[in-house]
Amino acid sequence: MSAPIIELEHITKSFDGQMILDDLNLTVHENEFITLLGPSGCGKTTTLRIIGGFEHPDQGRVLFEGKDITELPPNKRNLNTVFQRYALFSHLSIAENIAFGLKVSKKSKAYIDDKIKYALKLVNLDGFEHRTVDSLSGGQQQRIAIARAIVNEPKVLLLDEPLGALDLKLRQDMQYELIRLKNELGITFIYVTHDQEEALTMSDTVVVMNQGYIQQMGTPENIYNEPENAFVADFIGDSNIIGGIMLQDELVQILGVKFPCVDSGFGRNKPVDVVIRPEDVILGEPGAGRLDGEVSHLIFKGLLYEMEVMAGGFEWLVQSTKCFPVGTPVSISVDPYNIQIMNKPESEDEEAIGVQE
Amino acid sequence: MFRNKKTRYTMILSGPYLLWIIGGTLIPLIMMFYYGLTTADGGFTLSNVFAIAEAGHAKALGQALLYSAVSTVVCFVLAFPLAVILKNSKLGTKGFVVFVFILPMWMNFLLRTMAWQVLLEKGGVINGVLTWMGLPRMRLINTPGAIIMGMVYDFLPFMIMPLYNVMSKIDNNVVEAARDLGASGWQVIYKVLLPLSVPGIVSGVTMVFVPALTTFVISNMLGGGKIFLIGNVIEHEFTVGDNWHLGAGLSLVMMVFILISMAFIAKFDKNGEGNLL
Ligand SMILES: Nc1ncnc2c1ncn2[C@@H]1O[C@H](COP(=O)(O)OP(=O)(O)OP(=O)(O)O)[C@@H](O)[C@H]1O
Ligand SMILES: [Mg+2]
Numbered sequence: 001m002s003a004p005i006i007e008l009e010h011i012t013k014s015f016d017g018q019m020i021l022d023d024l025n026l027t028v029h030e031n032e033f034i035t036l037l038g039p040s041g042c043g044k045t046t047t048l049r050i051i052g053g054f055e056h057p058d059q060g061r062v063l064f065e066g067k068d069i070t071e072l073p074p075n076k077r078n079l080n081t082v083f084q085r086y087a088l089f090s091h092l093s094i095a096e097n098i099a100f101g102l103k104v105s106k107k108s109k110a111y112i113d114d115k116i117k118y119a120l121k122l123v124n125l126d127g128f129e130h131r132t133v134d135s136l137s138g139g140q141q142q143r144i145a146i147a148r149a150i151v152n153e154p155k156v157l158l159l160d161e162p163l164g165a166l167d168l169k170l171r172q173d174m175q176y177e178l179i180r181l182k183n184e185l186g187i188t189f190i191y192v193t194h195d196q197e198e199a200l201t202m203s204d205t206v207v208v209m210n211q212g213y214i215q216q217m218g219t220p221e222n223i224y225n226e227p228e229n230a231f232v233a234d235f236i237g238d239s240n241i242i243g244g245i246m247l248q249d250e251l252v253q254i255l256g257v258k259f260p261c262v263d264s265g266f267g268r269n270k271p272v273d274v275v276i277r278p279e280d281v282i283l284g285e286p287g288a289g290r291l292d293g294e295v296s297h298l299i300f301k302g303l304l305y306e307m308e309v310m311a312g313g314f315e316w317l318v319q320s321t322k323c324f325p326v327g328t329p330v331s332i333s334v335d336p337y338n339i340q341i342m343n344k345p346e347s348e349d350e351e352a353i354g355v356q357e
Numbered sequence: 358m359f360r361n362k363k364t365r366y367t368m369i370l371s372g373p374y375l376l377w378i379i380g381g382t383l384i385p386l387i388m389m390f391y392y393g394l395t396t397a398d399g400g401f402t403l404s405n406v407f408a409i410a411e412a413g414h415a416k417a418l419g420q421a422l423l424y425s426a427v428s429t430v431v432c433f434v435l436a437f438p439l440a441v442i443l444k445n446s447k448l449g450t451k452g453f454v455v456f457v458f459i460l461p462m463w464m465n466f467l468l469r470t471m472a473w474q475v476l477l478e479k480g481g482v483i484n485g486v487l488t489w490m491g492l493p494r495m496r497l498i499n500t501p502g503a504i505i506m507g508m509v510y511d512f513l514p515f516m517i518m519p520l521y522n523v524m525s526k527i528d529n530n531v532v533e534a535a536r537d538l539g540a541s542g543w544q545v546i547y548k549v550l551l552p553l554s555v556p557g558i559v560s561g562v563t564m565v566f567v568p569a570l571t572t573f574v575i576s577n578m579l580g581g582g583k584i585f586l587i588g589n590v591i592e593h594e595f596t597v598g599d600n601w602h603l604g605a606g607l608s609l610v611m612m613v614f615i616l617i618s619m620a621f622i623a624k625f626d627k628n629g630e631g632n633l634l
Pocket of ligand 2: 044045046
């Protein structure tokens with residue numbers, strides 16, 4: 001992997017005596033698209049603001065290319081932010097908005113004019129120079145906010161839920177736009193969202209946060225397929241999370257039934273959490289699988305049917321291309337490599353921290 | 358007569374206001390125009406209005422413009438930084454500070470001005486303190502400085518309120534965006550806060566400038582009758598001079614200034630952001 005560009009070291013931050021970030025450590029590499037993902041209030045924006053220089057951490061350091069920038073004000077940091085609610089300057093035209101940072105840094109007029117043209121082209125808004133901020137739609141304002149940030153050629157772009165206010169269709173379009181932009185510019189993106197799908201689609205690296213702790217960090221595939229704890233499994237997509245007992249290596253007991261799996265090293269008879277994705281549950285003729293049950297709900301979801309199956313005293317969430325009407329007796333089986341075993345958290349605190357190796 | 362109940366209610370409810378407008382605004386206005394545009398024997402004339410060009414009157418108008426312009430600038434220079442500081446301060450203390458600055462506004466205008474008289478007089482409080490410290494007395498009252506002081510003191514709240522109002526409505530994200538794009542603290546003030554508070558500045562400036570322009574109480578009490586502003590001239594014509602026609606004619610000229618100011622407010626403050634209420 002390329003060199004680190006931003007490093008957060010032991011960052012602690014509290015507001016009004018309430019701990020928001022507790023000993024947070026994070027390394028962002030050059031040219032990485034990294035996403036902070038987590039539920040509302042988990043400290044994503046606070047983390048971003050500490051990187052941007054808008055909040056001062058109570059403890060810890062922020063490094064930029066190895067240099068300590070903790071005490072540097074925002075205007076002295078070589079990074080730019082795209083704010084959640086755009087924060088455009090309503091007293092300036094679109095061109096003047098984009099030129100703001102360049103004028104402050106005293107670039108020549110020719111250079112500025114070139115940059116405005118280039119940036120508007122990049123965000124597909126050529127010819128918008130003389131429009132007013134008020135006359136733009138939400139999506140257009142968002143793109144201007146991005147243009148305004150990138151003309152300064154920051155090494156790192158911070159984006160705080162930049163698509164939060166847009167409708168679904170526009171969001172998806174903008175997701176592709178952002179990925180294209182990132183590839184064209186070749187800069188580092190630190191992106192904040194609470195939308196797991198957005199995080200999985202766009203990022204090189206996903207950082208799942210909860211209550212100020214990093215729960216898990218990894219590639220989207222890694223986070224989706226191998227969640228390290230029940231929180232991550234639950235937050236990333238729908239899951240069946242069932243309490244079980246690891247009887248021995250590669251054998252787990254759930255709902256009183258033994259399931260072969262591929263995990264090992266948990267010891268004998270150890271209580272664990274078992275995660276099974278709904279699309280990995282295989283339905284069949286009664287008696288053909290490990291557990292028998294009955295379909296209790298059915299929804300058509302476009303590509304797939306989503307069903308709930310009552311089996312072994314647990315309501316299984318199942319996704320399948322085949323339709324099993326409500327009331328159908330079925331059996332349930334799961335391929336061993338689709339069973340994900342996780343340590344059970346032993347206390348509330350550990351639940352928040354997540355299971356660390 | 359009334360087509361339905363609703364219109365009748367509307368009529369009854371708006372009645373008192375209608376009376377108020379007629380009695381409090383319309384009739385005085387008509388009287389002013391009548392007196393201003395007639396001679397003592399009732400004939401039409403514009404001489405009362407053009408009298409503003411007479412040397413004494415023009416000088417008084419010039420003085421009044423100068424004094425009120427200076428006071429307006431002083432008020433702005435005091436109020437703008439305060440509004441910026443208040444914007445950046447924590448929520449709890451904000452209301453209190455504004456309250457302290459607005460407090461004098463609730464005291465009677467005459468009383469406030471009189472208090473300055475007592476402070477600035479030859480044997481007044483300030484000179485008393487100076488004498489006590491063994492310093493020579495100073496001539497404070499009946500100077501241009503005293504009048505400016507009085508105007509600033511009396512009208513400062515009218516500058517603070519609209520400025521504080523617009524300033525506190527400016528989205529903090531916008532300020533942070535400017536910082537993010539490399540602006541220093543000063544650059545944020547003159548590139549973002551100043552232009553965004555123009556509506557408040559315009560209404561603050563007019564709300565100080567217009568009353569300062571027409572005042573005669575302050576110049577009477579703190580100027581000792583030596584400094585004649587246009588307000589003093591008009592007052593003089595109505596009272597001592599007993600020439601209502603001339604007084605009303607000069608007042609009509611002042612109304613032009615008020616109308617210009619109102620046009621300014623309407624142009625810059627389309628959303629009523631700088632309004633007091
Ligand atoms: N300036 C502040 N003063 C007091 N509390 C704050 C402040 N900023 C943030 N907080 C608190 O810190 C916690 C984390 O806030 P943060 O904005 O980082 O959450 P978030 O993960 O971005 O959430 P969301 O997805 O809703 O934007 C919240 O409980 C919030 O109330
Ligand atoms: Mg947030």
